[in-house]
Structures are given as structure tokens and as C-alpha cells.
Amino acid sequence: MSFALDVAAATLRLGTPLALGASGEVICERAGVLNLGIEGTMYAGAFFGFLAAYETGSVWWGVPVGVAVGVAAGWLLSWFVVTLGVSQHTAGLGLTLGLIGVCDFVNRLVVSKNSSALAKIRPFGQWDPFGWGGVFQQYWLTYVTFLVLVPMVAVLMRRTSFGLAVTAVGENPEAADVAGIDVARVRRRALLLGGGLMGLAGAFITLFQVGSFTLDIVNGRGWVCLALVIFGRWRPWPAVLGGVLFAAVTALQFRLRILSGWSGVPFELLLALPFLVTILALAVSGRGARYPGAYLKPYRRH
Amino acid sequence: MRPPEADHPPAVRLSGITKRYGGLVANDQVSLHVERGEILGLLGENGAGKSTLMRVLYGLTTPDAGSIEVDGHPVRMSSPAAARRAGIGMVTQHFSLVGPMTVAENVTLGATPRWIDRRALESSVRQAAERVGLPVDPTRRIDDLGVGERQRVEILKALVNDCRVLILDEPTAVLTPVEVVGLFATIRRLTEAGLAVVIISHKLHEIRALCDRVAVLHRGRLVGTSSLSDVDDDELVALMVGGHHSTVPTERTEPPTEQPAAEPAPGKRLAHPERSDTALAVAAVVVEAPGSGGRRVLDRVTIAVGRGEIVGVAGVSGNGQTELVEVLCGMRRVASGSVHVGATNVTNASPAQVIAAGLGRLAEDRHGAIVPELSVAHNLVLERLGQFRRGWRLDETAITRHAERMIEQFAIRAEPHTRLGTLSGGNMQKVLLARMLSGDPVGLVVAQPTRGLDLHATAYIRAQLVAARQRGAGILLVSEDLDELLSVADRLVVLSEGRIAGELAAAQATAETVGAIMAGAA
Numbered sequence: 001m002s003f004a005l006d007v008a009a010a011t012l013r014l015g016t017p018l019a020l021g022a023s024g025e026v027i028c029e030r031a032g033v034l035n036l037g038i039e040g041t042m043y044a045g046a047f048f049g050f051l052a053a054y055e056t057g058s059v060w061w062g063v064p065v066g067v068a069v070g071v072a073a074g075w076l077l078s079w080f081v082v083t084l085g086v087s088q089h090t091a092g093l094g095l096t097l098g099l100i101g102v103c104d105f106v107n108r109l110v111v112s113k114n115s116s117a118l119a120k121i122r123p124f125g126q127w128d129p130f131g132w133g134g135v136f137q138q139y140w141l142t143y144v145t146f147l148v149l150v151p152m153v154a155v156l157m158r159r160t161s162f163g164l165a166v167t168a169v170g171e172n173p174e175a176a177d178v179a180g181i182d183v184a185r186v187r188r189r190a191l192l193l194g195g196g197l198m199g200l201a202g203a204f205i206t207l208f209q210v211g212s213f214t215l216d217i218v219n220g221r222g223w224v225c226l227a228l229v230i231f232g233r234w235r236p237w238p239a240v241l242g243g244v245l246f247a248a249v250t251a252l253q254f255r256l257r258i259l260s261g262w263s264g265v266p267f268e269l270l271l272a273l274p275f276l277v278t279i280l281a282l283a284v285s286g287r288g289a290r291y292p293g294a295y296l297k298p299y300r301r302h
Numbered sequence: 303m304r305p306p307e308a309d310h311p312p313a314v315r316l317s318g319i320t321k322r323y324g325g326l327v328a329n330d331q332v333s334l335h336v337e338r339g340e341i342l343g344l345l346g347e348n349g350a351g352k353s354t355l356m357r358v359l360y361g362l363t364t365p366d367a368g369s370i371e372v373d374g375h376p377v378r379m380s381s382p383a384a385a386r387r388a389g390i391g392m393v394t395q396h397f398s399l400v401g402p403m404t405v406a407e408n409v410t411l412g413a414t415p416r417w418i419d420r421r422a423l424e425s426s427v428r429q430a431a432e433r434v435g436l437p438v439d440p441t442r443r444i445d446d447l448g449v450g451e452r453q454r455v456e457i458l459k460a461l462v463n464d465c466r467v468l469i470l471d472e473p474t475a476v477l478t479p480v481e482v483v484g485l486f487a488t489i490r491r492l493t494e495a496g497l498a499v500v501i502i503s504h505k506l507h508e509i510r511a512l513c514d515r516v517a518v519l520h521r522g523r524l525v526g527t528s529s530l531s532d533v534d535d536d537e538l539v540a541l542m543v544g545g546h547h548s549t550v551p552t553e554r555t556e557p558p559t560e561q562p563a564a565e566p567a568p569g570k571r572l573a574h575p576e577r578s579d580t581a582l583a584v585a586a587v588v589v590e591a592p593g594s595g596g597r598r599v600l601d602r603v604t605i606a607v608g609r610g611e612i613v614g615v616a617g618v619s620g621n622g623q624t625e626l627v628e629v630l631c632g633m634r635r636v637a638s639g640s641v642h643v644g645a646t647n648v649t650n651a652s653p654a655q656v657i658a659a660g661l662g663r664l665a666e667d668r669h670g671a672i673v674p675e676l677s678v679a680h681n682l683v684l685e686r687l688g689q690f691r692r693g694w695r696l697d698e699t700a701i702t703r704h705a706e707r708m709i710e711q712f713a714i715r716a717e718p719h720t721r722l723g724t725l726s727g728g729n730m731q732k733v734l735l736a737r738m739l740s741g742d743p744v745g746l747v748v749a750q751p752t753r754g755l756d757l758h759a760t761a762y763i764r765a766q767l768v769a770a771r772q773r774g775a776g777i778l779l780v781s782e783d784l785d786e787l788l789s790v791a792d793r794l795v796v797l798s799e800g801r802i803a804g805e806l807a808a809a810q811a812t813a814e815t816v817g818a819i820m821a822g823a824a
Contacts, residue, residue: 158418159417159418159420160416160417160418161414161415161416161417161418162416163418164403164407164411164414164418165411165412165414167400167402167403168400168403168411171400171401171402171403172398172399172400172401174396174398175397175398175399175400175408175411176400176411176412177362177382177398178360178362178382178392178394178398179382179398179411179412179413179459180381180382180383180386180412180413181383181411181412182381182383290402293400293401293402301362
């Protein structure tokens with residue numbers, strides 16, 4: 001019983017950055033922009049969030065800085081793909097590579113210098129608002145993510161004129177334009193918003209889970225979010241649930257590795273398990289997925 | 303019937319609207335007004351500038367010169383949003399609806415309150431729909447609707463926004479006859495309440511059935527406005543296809559008179575199409591629209607083009623012209639019937655086989671036929687790379703030499719190594735023309751060869767087509783420009799709804815006779 005509770009608690013913890021990243025990516029892609037900068041944006045959120053906490057000595061500073069860096073990354077991408085109409089693949093991958101490079105460079109200059117000692121901050125502790133323990137023993141941002149942010153994104157997309165405008169510019173920008181919607185502005189705002197959520201996802205890793213910054217700390221979780229969006233058919237809740245599924249398999253394999261009965265199984269295989277499950281889930285659910293109508297297409301009025 | 307102009311400023315007044323695209327003048331000093339409660343027909347051939355003018359009014363296109371007044375007040379139509387605020391609504395030719403969203407969402411798009419209550423939205427849309435007499439179910443998804451219903455949604459969308467001037471761009475093109483009747487009844491009812499309507503069409507009988515007044519555009523200029531009771535159809539057709547201020551040389555480009563005995567040839571060929579050696583032939587060709595359950599886009603079409611003959615295909619676009627060209631080029635399969643190039647049967651053959659049989663093609667969409675990143679020289683040999691090889695490598699010397707020859711012969715303004723994408727439309731078309739003709743083809747399929755080109759390039763391309771005919775090629779010329787067909791073709795075939803609606807020798811054809819077949823059958 002405690003094993004199951006333990007896995008469940010870890011699932012929500014591990015699922016938090018995925019839920020944030022996938023929600024952010026849903027907003028971008030619904031507006032017709034494939035944000036391949038997500039991996040780099042999460043990385044920058046993780047690093048600069050950590051840097052702010054490290055330099056100020058207060059972990060609380062890390063949260064707004066992580067979000068702000070994510071918004072800035074979203075703005076940069078919007079300048080390339082919305083204003084200039086550059087290929088979304090090129091701009092997104094370039095943004096990811098560039099941000100990772102910048103973070104590693106600044107880390108070397110400011111944080112790690114030449115010392116081999118790992119710089120550390122005191123991360124946020126866990127929080128148990130009800131005093132029930134077990135699954136309820138979580139970071140505050142995990143609560144905020146699943147109870148506030150994801151529902152807000154879902155409501156935003158489904159119940160507000162902004163969400164309707166985002167869907168319209170992602171499906172048929174000509175129609176949106178004729179209806180008097182400023183296509184570029186809506187897409188830019190979607191990217192800013194999505195970027196902010198991705199930056200927060202990155203900051204969660206350093207400020208909550210780890211308490212330090214190491215190279216390659218995001219470790220492909222941004223790419224997983226891309227798959228989750230397709231898995232969730234561009235809807236926030238299903239994408240987030242996909243993230244929870246991925247996190248559950250990850251949490252399970254962590255525990256399996258230390259169980260004596262599983263010592264015969266190579267741990268690399270267990271490590272790969274979440275990704276195998278993702279591929280399987282995508283193969284099953286991704287078939288016949290209907291992409292947004294204006295996916296990858298820059299909009300120019302002729 | 304209508305209040306005199308002095309009391310009311312017109313609902314909309316356009317003054318001196320001019321819009322140029324490169325060298326092409328789409329609108330030339332057009333001034334026009336619409337009264338409240340009036341239905342104005344905007345008539346003209348394709349490319350006459352009707353849509354451009356209306357896009358200017360709706361803020362989708364910024365004019366180079368001219369001004370717009372709504373109810374007597376000057377308004378700058380900087381965007382569709384500005385136009386909507388000024389009370390202008392437009393139903394574009396290609397619908398602007400978001401497929402996966404519901405009717406209610408589409409209707410309120412751009413004017414939705416910050417927070418959406420779907421129930422309230424749907425009931426308000428339902429009420430609005432009933433008020434204007436356009437029954438649609440607001441909860442249905444656009445993707446699940448038929449075209450007639452989609453159009454009702456479009457009109458509703460324009461109307462809910464406190465619209466005082468409604469623009470309809472070829473609204474009947476996609477409708478069945480029953481739906482057209484319903485649409486016209488709706489429009490009339492709306493104008494009784496004071497709405498001004500501008501309807502773009504090139505179907506005369508529709509304009510006559512619906513409109514109070516008509517304005518005719520020809521090559522970007524307003525060539526006449528009149529109350530419909532003051533003009534007859536012949537005058538309108540003449541204005542539409544001829545214009546008063548026509549600037550393109552429309553005299554027939556006669557073949558050089560080295561063979562005066564062959565002068566009545568067009569008429570003879572009409573009588574005996576198989577007499578001369580046939581260059582291109584489609585026989586009883588049937589093409590079905592994919593996924594339509596057998597709806598025929600070409601219905602038993604038979605056309606034979608002899609060597610040394612130009613057969614023009616006239617008709618309103620969307621009546622099977624594109625499919626006919628695709629069938630000949632090996633791009634579309636036929637359900638039955640046969641296709642020949644010269645003596646070779648190329649029914650359902652691949653494009654490569656069709657080219658090998660001696661077909662030259664000048665595609666409707668010239669950008670689809672070139673590789674803009676490659677040089678002029680490489681584009682020129684793209685269809686015949688096999689002939690420009692040395693071993694496994696391309697013979698660049700021969701390619702460049704070939705390009706130099708073509709550039710001189712066709713007066714292309716470019717160097718062999720210029721990137722094709724940097725050329726003007728006219729020069730691009732000359733490259734394609736050179737590519738087509740250098741293979742010494744038996745038959746040519748030429749679609750809209752001069753669309754969007756300036757006068758000079760237009761004249762040049764037409765002259766080259768005539769020259770190719772003199773060298774013995776058979777040409778099938780598909781064009782929406784009736785003047786073009788009349789000036790180069792020997793024989794005309796009019797396509798309507800996938801069938802041949804009429805066929806006549808060019809010698810007997812005039813703008814009026816062809817226009818009447820087009821307007822009558824379409």
C-alpha cells in the first residue's frame with residue numbers, strides 16, 4: 001500500500017513540469033505555431049530561475065525570473081516566426097540550441113567558474129496543507145499547477161474570446177483576419193503565454209526538485225511535452241493526463257530499480273520504459289490526429 | 303422608389319480607387335456609390351478588378367489612391383476590423399470559416415465577449431438567424447455543413463455585426479439553383495430593411511434577376527454604370543468583354559499570309575476535325591469528382607485539336623477547365639474515354655509518358671511549374687535532363703549553351719545563371735514557354751498563359767503561340783480572357799458544368815455570341 005502511495009506521490013511531483021510544459025505547448029500549437037524552442041525555454045527557466053535564487057539568496061525570486069525568461073524566449077520566437085515568418089522548425093530548434101548554449105556559458109562564467117564544487121540553493125520544501133500525508137505531501141507549485149494553472153489554461157482555451165481567437169488563427173488565419181482578429185498579435189500572445197508556462201516548468205526542476213543546476217538538467221522533458229500535445233489532441237487536460245501517465249511510469253521504474261526482485265533486469269531498460277510507453281501511446285492515439293489547419297504556416301495577407 | 307440622393311448621402315461612396323500590383327493595374331480610378339436599400343451588381347470578366355475593388359472596401363487591400371465615404375463620412379479602411387466598425391460586411395468568394403468550430407463560434411468570431419457562455423451565444427445566434435431569415439443550427443460544426451449552409455453562416459456573420467453594406471463576392475458560384483432562389487429572396491428581404499448590397503458576378507441573368515443597378519468593370523476600369531432597366535443584355539456583354547476603354551490590342555492576330563488558300567481553314571477544320579493529322583484528342587472523357595459518389599466534373603467531353611490549329615476553351619472557371627488540362631497532362635485519371643497525343647494513346651498515362659509522347663504544357667499556375675531556387679538554365683532543361691548528361695553528370699556546358707540560345711530566341715531578360723525566382727512574371731512565363739517549345743512538341747496544352755502579365759509580355763506570348771501553330775503544333779488554349787481566345791484561336795469550345803455547351807469557328811465568334819453561350823449556359 002505504501003508502495004502505491006509512494007509511486008502516486010512521485011507521479012504528481014514528476015508530472016508537474018510535464019503538465020506545465022505541455023499546457024504551454026498546447027497554447028502555442030493551437031495558435032498554429034509548433035514551438036520547438038520548448039526544450040531550450042525549459043532549460044533557460046531552470047537555469048535563470050536557479051541563478052536568481054542563487055544570487056539573491058531567496059528561492060522565491062527564482063519563480064518570477066523563470067517565468068520571465070520563458071516569456072522572453074516566447075517573444076524571441078514570435079519575432080522570428082510571426083514577425084519575420086521564418087520556418088518554425090529552424091527558429092524553434094535554433095532557439096533551443098541557442099538558449100542551452102547561453103545558459104551553459106553563463107553558468108560557467110558566473111556560477112561554476114572553475115571550481116568543481118556544485119553550487120547549491122536551499123530548494124522549496126514540500127507542503128502538506130491538509131496534514132494527510134502521503135499523496136498530499138507535495139510542493140506548493142504542484143498544487144498550483146494541477147488545481148489552478150492547468151484548469152485556467154483549459155478554461156482560457158474553451159471559454160474565453162482569447163481562446164477562440166487562438167483556435168481561429170491556428171485553424172484558418174484568413175478567416176480570423178476577415179473577422180477583424182489581429183492574427184500576429186494573437187499568435188504572439190499565445191507564444192508569450194506558452195513560453196511563460198515552459199519557463200515555469202524549467203524553474204520547477206531546479207527550484208523545487210533538485211536545488212542545483214547541472215548540465216542537461218531538462219533531459220528531453222521538453223521533447224516529451226511535444227509528444228504529449230499530439231497525444232492529447234491539442235487539448236490541455238488530455239495532454240496533462242498523458243504527462244501524468246509518463247510520470248507514473250517514470251516513478252514506477254525508479255522504485256522497481258531498487259526492488260530486489262527486479263535486480264536481474266538491466267536498469268537501462270527500465271530507464272527507457274517511460275519513453276517506450278510514450279511511443280506506444282502515441283502510436284495508438286496519434287493515428288488520425290487532426291493537426292491545426294494552419295500548423296507551421298506563417299500568415300501574410302495578400 | 304428610392305429617396306433622392308440629396309436627402310441621404312449614399313451608403314458607400316468610392317472615389318478614384320486605384321490599385322496596382324507591379325505593372326498590372328487592378329483598379330484604375332474607379333468611382334462608385336451604393337444607395338441604402340439598393341442592390342448593385344458588379345459585373346465583369348475574371349481579372350477585371352471586381353474582387354480587388356471590394357477587398358479595398360473591406361480593408362483587405364490597401365489602395366494606392368482613392369478615398370471611401372460611408373454615410374457621407376470619410377473612413378480609412380485600414381483593416382477588416384475597421385471596415386466592420388464602419389458597418390461593412392463581406393462574404394468572400396472562398397469562405398472564411400473555421401472548420402472545427404461551431405456555427406455560433408464562427409458567427410461571433412472577432413466580436414465575442416471576453417468570457418464565453420456557449421449556451422447564451424448559441425441562443426443569441428439562433429435568434430439573430432431567425433430574425434434575418436437564415437435558419438442554421440448554431441451548435442453544429444462548420445465541417446459538418448454543406449456549402450449552401452456555410453454561405454448562410456457567412457451572411458449571418460456579416461449581418462450580426464450591425465452591417466449596413468453587405469458585399470457578396472460571387473455568392474452563387476457554389477450553390478444549387480434552388481439555393482440561389484433562396485439566397486436572392488433573402489437578399490431582397492434584407493434590402494427592404496435598408497441594407498445596401500453589392501453583389502459581384504459574371505452571370506448576367508443573375509444580375510438582371512436581382513439587381514437595381516449594375517456597374518461594369520473591364521480591365522480595372524469602370525466602363526459603365528446604369529440602371530438595369532436602361533440596358534439590354536447585349537450592351538452589357540459588349541461592355542463586359544470589350545469595354546469602352548480597352549487598351550489591349552484586340553485585333554485578330556492573323557497567321558502570316560504566306561498561304562492565302564488556307565484562309566478559311568478554321569471553318570473547314572470545324573467540319574472535319576479528323577481530316578488533318580490530329581495533335582491532341584480527348585474522346586468521350588468522363589472524370590468524376592473524388593469522393594463525390596460519381597458527380598461528373600467532365601461529362602463525355604470530346605475535343606480534337608488538329609496540327610496547325612489552336613482550339614480555345616472558353617467558359618467560366620470551375621466548369622471543368624482545370625480537370626481537362628489535368629487529364630491531358632497525365633495528372634488526373636479518367637473514369638472512361640480516351641486521350642491521345644499525336645498517334646499515341648496516353649489515357650491514364652503518367653506525366654513523363656505524356657511528355658515523351660510529345661506534349662508541351664504551360665500550366666495555369668506558373669509557380670507550380672518552376673523551381674524558383676534553381677537557375678534559368680536548369681529550369682529550362684528540367685523536363686529533359688536525360689538529354690543534357692555526360693555520363694552520370696549533368697553537362698553544364700551544354701545546359702548553359704542551350705539556355706543562352708533560348709534567352710536570345712525568346713527575349714528573356716536574364717542570364718543563364720540567374721535564379722529563376724528573381725524574374726518578373728512575364729520573364730518567368732517566357733522561360734516556361736521556351737521550355738515547352740524547345741522540345742518541338744506535337745501538341746500543346748496552354749492554360750491562362752497571360753494571366754497577370756503586362757501588355758507587352760501578353761502580346762509576345764500570344765505571338766509565340768501563333769508561331770508555334772504555324773510550325774504545325776496543335777494547341778489547346780484554356781483562357782478566361784475572351785479577347786485572348788478570339789484573337790488567337792481558330793475554333794472555340796465552350797465548357798459549362800463539365801459539358802461542351804457550344805462550339806463555333808472563330809470566324810463566326812464574336813464577344814457577343816460567345817458571351818451569350820457563356821452567360822446563358824453557366
